Amino acid sequence: MFLQLIISGLSFGSLYALIALAMVIIYKTSEVPNFGQGEMAMISTFVAYSLLVSYNHSYALSFVGAFLFAAALGAFLEFAFLRRAKDPNILSLILITLGFEMVLYGVASWKWGADQRNLPFPVSDFDIINLGPAVISYLNIATLLITLMLMLLLFLFFRYTKVGIAMKATQQNAMAARINGIRTNRILSMTWAMSSIIGAVAGMLLAPIATLDPNLMLDPLLKGFASAVLGGMTTLVGAALGGYILGIIENLFGGYVSLEFKSIVAFGIIVLVLCFKPSGLFARHYVRKV
Amino acid sequence: MDMKRDYYEDIQLLDSKVLWFWFLMLIAALVTLPFVTPKYYIYMANYMAINVIVTVGLNILVGYTGQISLGHAGFFAIGAYFTVLFMTGLHLPFLLALVLAALVAAFFGFILGLPALRLEGPYLAIATLGFGMAITQVIGRWQLFGGRMGLETPSLMFFGLDLATDTQRYFLIIPITFLMTLGARNLMKTRVGRAFIAIRDSDIAAETMGVNLTLYKTLAFAVSAFYTGIAGGLFAFVLGFISPSTFNFILSIYFLAFVIVGGLGSIFGSIMGGVVMTWLMLELDKVQELPYIGELLISFSENWMSVSGLPNVASIIFGLIIILLVVFEPLGLYGFWIRTKIYWKTWPF
Amino acid sequence: MDGGNTTKDAFFSVKSLTMSFGGLMAVDNVNFEVKQGTIFSIIGPNGAGKTTIFNCISGLYVPDSGQILYQGENVTGLKPHRIAKKGIARTFQNIELFSRMTTMENLMLGRHIHMKTGPWSGATFHRRGSKAAREEIQHRERVEQIIDLLDLQSARDQFVGALPYGTQKLVELGRALALEPKLLLLDEPSAGMNSEEKQDLIFWVKDIQDELGVTILLIEHDMKMVMDISDRVLAINFGKPITEGVPEEVQRHPEVLKAYLGEDESIGHAA
Numbered sequence: 001m002f003l004q005l006i007i008s009g010l011s012f013g014s015l016y017a018l019i020a021l022a023m024v025i026i027y028k029t030s031e032v033p034n035f036g037q038g039e040m041a042m043i044s045t046f047v048a049y050s051l052l053v054s055y056n057h058s059y060a061l062s063f064v065g066a067f068l069f070a071a072a073l074g075a076f077l078e079f080a081f082l083r084r085a086k087d088p089n090i091l092s093l094i095l096i097t098l099g100f101e102m103v104l105y106g107v108a109s110w111k112w113g114a115d116q117r118n119l120p121f122p123v124s125d126f127d128i129i130n131l132g133p134a135v136i137s138y139l140n141i142a143t144l145l146i147t148l149m150l151m152l153l154l155f156l157f158f159r160y161t162k163v164g165i166a167m168k169a170t171q172q173n174a175m176a177a178r179i180n181g182i183r184t185n186r187i188l189s190m191t192w193a194m195s196s197i198i199g200a201v202a203g204m205l206l207a208p209i210a211t212l213d214p215n216l217m218l219d220p221l222l223k224g225f226a227s228a229v230l231g232g233m234t235t236l237v238g239a240a241l242g243g244y245i246l247g248i249i250e251n252l253f254g255g256y257v258s259l260e261f262k263s264i265v266a267f268g269i270i271v272l273v274l275c276f277k278p279s280g281l282f283a284r285h286y287v288r289k290v
Numbered sequence: 291m292d293m294k295r296d297y298y299e300d301i302q303l304l305d306s307k308v309l310w311f312w313f314l315m316l317i318a319a320l321v322t323l324p325f326v327t328p329k330y331y332i333y334m335a336n337y338m339a340i341n342v343i344v345t346v347g348l349n350i351l352v353g354y355t356g357q358i359s360l361g362h363a364g365f366f367a368i369g370a371y372f373t374v375l376f377m378t379g380l381h382l383p384f385l386l387a388l389v390l391a392a393l394v395a396a397f398f399g400f401i402l403g404l405p406a407l408r409l410e411g412p413y414l415a416i417a418t419l420g421f422g423m424a425i426t427q428v429i430g431r432w433q434l435f436g437g438r439m440g441l442e443t444p445s446l447m448f449f450g451l452d453l454a455t456d457t458q459r460y461f462l463i464i465p466i467t468f469l470m471t472l473g474a475r476n477l478m479k480t481r482v483g484r485a486f487i488a489i490r491d492s493d494i495a496a497e498t499m500g501v502n503l504t505l506y507k508t509l510a511f512a513v514s515a516f517y518t519g520i521a522g523g524l525f526a527f528v529l530g531f532i533s534p535s536t537f538n539f540i541l542s543i544y545f546l547a548f549v550i551v552g553g554l555g556s557i558f559g560s561i562m563g564g565v566v567m568t569w570l571m572l573e574l575d576k577v578q579e580l581p582y583i584g585e586l587l588i589s590f591s592e593n594w595m596s597v598s599g600l601p602n603v604a605s606i607i608f609g610l611i612i613i614l615l616v617v618f619e620p621l622g623l624y625g626f627w628i629r630t631k632i633y634w635k636t637w638p639f
Numbered sequence: 640m641d642g643g644n645t646t647k648d649a650f651f652s653v654k655s656l657t658m659s660f661g662g663l664m665a666v667d668n669v670n671f672e673v674k675q676g677t678i679f680s681i682i683g684p685n686g687a688g689k690t691t692i693f694n695c696i697s698g699l700y701v702p703d704s705g706q707i708l709y710q711g712e713n714v715t716g717l718k719p720h721r722i723a724k725k726g727i728a729r730t731f732q733n734i735e736l737f738s739r740m741t742t743m744e745n746l747m748l749g750r751h752i753h754m755k756t757g758p759w760s761g762a763t764f765h766r767r768g769s770k771a772a773r774e775e776i777q778h779r780e781r782v783e784q785i786i787d788l789l790d791l792q793s794a795r796d797q798f799v800g801a802l803p804y805g806t807q808k809l810v811e812l813g814r815a816l817a818l819e820p821k822l823l824l825l826d827e828p829s830a831g832m833n834s835e836e837k838q839d840l841i842f843w844v845k846d847i848q849d850e851l852g853v854t855i856l857l858i859e860h861d862m863k864m865v866m867d868i869s870d871r872v873l874a875i876n877f878g879k880p881i882t883e884g885v886p887e888e889v890q891r892h893p894e895v896l897k898a899y900l901g902e903d904e905s906i907g908h909a910a
Contacts (some may be wrong), residue, residue, distance in 0.1 A: 492737055
């Protein structure tokens with residue numbers, strides 16, 4: 001059972017890692033945790049569903065279409081609303097992302113209602129491989145691989161591409177970046193687009209095992225945030241690691257202590273980490289001169 | 291000049307004959323309302339009053355002390371559940387149960403305030419979010435609280451009278467709301483309120499001027515939670531039935547929306563925010579019944595969306611209101627009010 | 640015992656104060672002693688560590704080592720609000736006013752430690768006679784005196800965020816005075832003021848010393864002001880003390896001249 005819990009933990013951990021990554025990418029540049037990101041992912045997943053089921057497109061087309069939608073949505077939200085905030089204090093920014101959350105939730109609930117659907121997926125959760133006493137499904141494998149691949153891509157992107165470096169520059173010092181010719185506004189929109197796509201990937205990997213309804217991402221969002229808090233909201237690697245750690249701890253807790261209260265683990269972690277090491281396990285702690 | 295009278299005016303609530311007049315008018319209107327309007331509006335008034343209490347309480351924390359809370363639905367839930375449990379389990383009279391439940395909420399507020407001492411901005415937001423959701427989860431799974439099925443509220447026995455109708459409850463809820471709002475206003479005008487505002491504007495300076503940050507930050511959380519707890523307890527009776535699904539994250543956001551719409555840091559704004567948003571919330575619930583817009587929306591729903599999901603328009607509109615207000619008028623309705631007053635004052639006659 | 644002129648009954652003294660930030664030594668073994676009722680100035684180029692010393696005294700930083708003694712009591716490392724309660728108030732180099740409160744309200748906050756109204760009495764005051772109301776009125780009268788002293792009547796009911804810079808500095812001074820301190824820390828109070836305002840300020844600082852009997856620690860760049868009103872001066876650079884003594888001596892000290900202006904110039908010309 002231990003092995004099974006670990007496998008399951010890694011699988012969910014991947015999802016949490018993705019959400020955490022999406023969140024950290026935005027947090028590092030826009031300096032606000034994007035509370036709307038769950039619904040952004042959810043609605044993109046619904047778009048995929050729509051393209052697949054209502055319009056009967058192929059997997060490739062539908063998923064790509066959903067990603068394009070996610071990117072456009074992210075860029076639009078940043079451009080149209082976040083940028084215009086008159087008073088850029090943290091409460092205002094958080095409220096704007098909460099506003100996104102409500103609008104998107106409303107739109108999705110309106111369009112697709114509360115009926116539970118299933119997202120058809122090229123890889124099934126029911127095809128399994130036996131690993132000794134435990135089983136691992138094709139979907140689990142796909143989730144792990146896709147997440148790892150995505151993390152690798154992100155790493156390369158930030159290290160070696162012009163845009164990636166520009167993003168890092170914008171995050172560290174927007175003014176200096178501008179002076180150096182970086183179009184920070186565009187970079188911000190691209191950051192949101194990228195984050196939205198990553199969130200959409202998480203949503204689409206989750207949908208086949210959960211039920212696809214507007215509440216799909218409410219819980220995972222919080223777990224993703226918890227992961228980011230655990231690993232460090234300012235480090236991508238930390239956030240991803242936080243996701244895996246949370247996934248594993250949560251599953252072990254559910255298996256050995258109490259299935260009922262499994263979800264509380266995430267909150268407990270948030271509270272503990274914030275009390276003792278607010279910057280996260282893996283983030284470097286900068287001393288600020290007052 | 292009588293110096294004493296001068297200073298008292300600074301903090302007095304009604305400092306002119308005109309205000310006294312309007313004040314008495316308000317009281318008269320509130321008293322006569324139930325006798326001249328249909329029952330539904332009394333229910334609405336009760337709901338509004340409860341939301342005003344929450345808004346005032348949350349504003350104390352967010353608007354005046356400059357903290358953040360995305361978890362106030364948790365305190366609301368504590369107020370509701372504990373009031374019911376104290377009455378059914380311990381057979382306490384209503385008022386006592388209500389106050390005790392609010393004190394339980396205040397205690398949890400204090401607990402939440404402790405990590406808040408070291409956290410700011412996004413970290414605080416996430417911590418309070420986690421707290422709110424944890425409360426809901428625990429309540430939802432613990433059989434003591436009725437689990438997923440929820441609890442039924444007992445009859446509201448108040449000094450021997452069974453307050454069973456909305457009107458009867460109205461005459462209990464409105465005075466409570468009134469007193470609590472007044473209390474908040476007074477509080478903000480005196481030493482404690484000043485300390486709160488000081489913490490918001492510059493906690494470093496506040497501390498060097500002698501404000502014990504630990505004490506006052508946790509106090510702000512506790513007071514805010516107390517208010518929300520009272521509102522929750524009253525809410526249980528307005529609804530008649532409480533279940534964990536009511537006290538979700540979305541509710542916490544709604545509470546924040548009430549505060550923002552009304553205006554951060556303004557009691558008057560909180561009253562407006564609570565009233566207007568409750569009205570909006572209840573109206574949007576039956577959006578399909580609106581004269582023209584309703585039909586438009588229904589036909590739109592049939593063609594592009596699902597008709598059953600139409601009430602979710604409320605969510606969309608709320609979200610847009612929040613975004614637009616934050617972007618354009620951070621001072622909310624209170625800001626509009628002030629601008630209008632200034633505009634009229636400078637109207638050339 | 641421990642070096643220098645430390646006397647057992649010094650009003651205020653700092654001994655071997657050391658404070659570093661991650662390897663950067665901001666304050667390095669600073670010692671000085673202040674007699675009650677005097678004005679003691681600390682001078683030095685920007686970044687010399689002067690404000691850091693103040694922050695240590697205020698309790699905002701806990702020094703790495705050293706002692707801060709106030710009226711014979713060791714107050715090193717106490718939390719800021721405890722320091723305030725002992726009667727030590729300060730102003731800030733970059734104004735730290737409560738920008739969305741009025742001048743009156745800012746000053747009233749200075750009365751915080753002298754008032755007792757708590758949440759319950761604050762929420763329930765309902766008429767003149769109640770405890771909270773009486774306390775409010777009583778303390779507003781005190782604050783009014785300070786407003787009169789500093790000529791702030793016109794700014795009394797305005798939001799301080801909207802006031803001109805020089806007036807804001809005065810409000811900060813007033814707020815510190817409202818605390819009725821026995822020791823007042825002024826961090827560059829004349830920065831940003833024009834010469835008229837500076838004249839008034841010198842007047843007021845002297846008044847505070849003479850009439851209110853307040854001991855004053857002053858950080859200043861305006862040498863004329865420093866020479867004019869200080870009883871003793873400490874010069875520091877790179878966190879290390881250069882010299883300490885009466886203004887005329889410090890002014891002529893070669894290290895001090897070098898730190899500020901390079902060689903061959905007398906500080907007396909700087910203004």
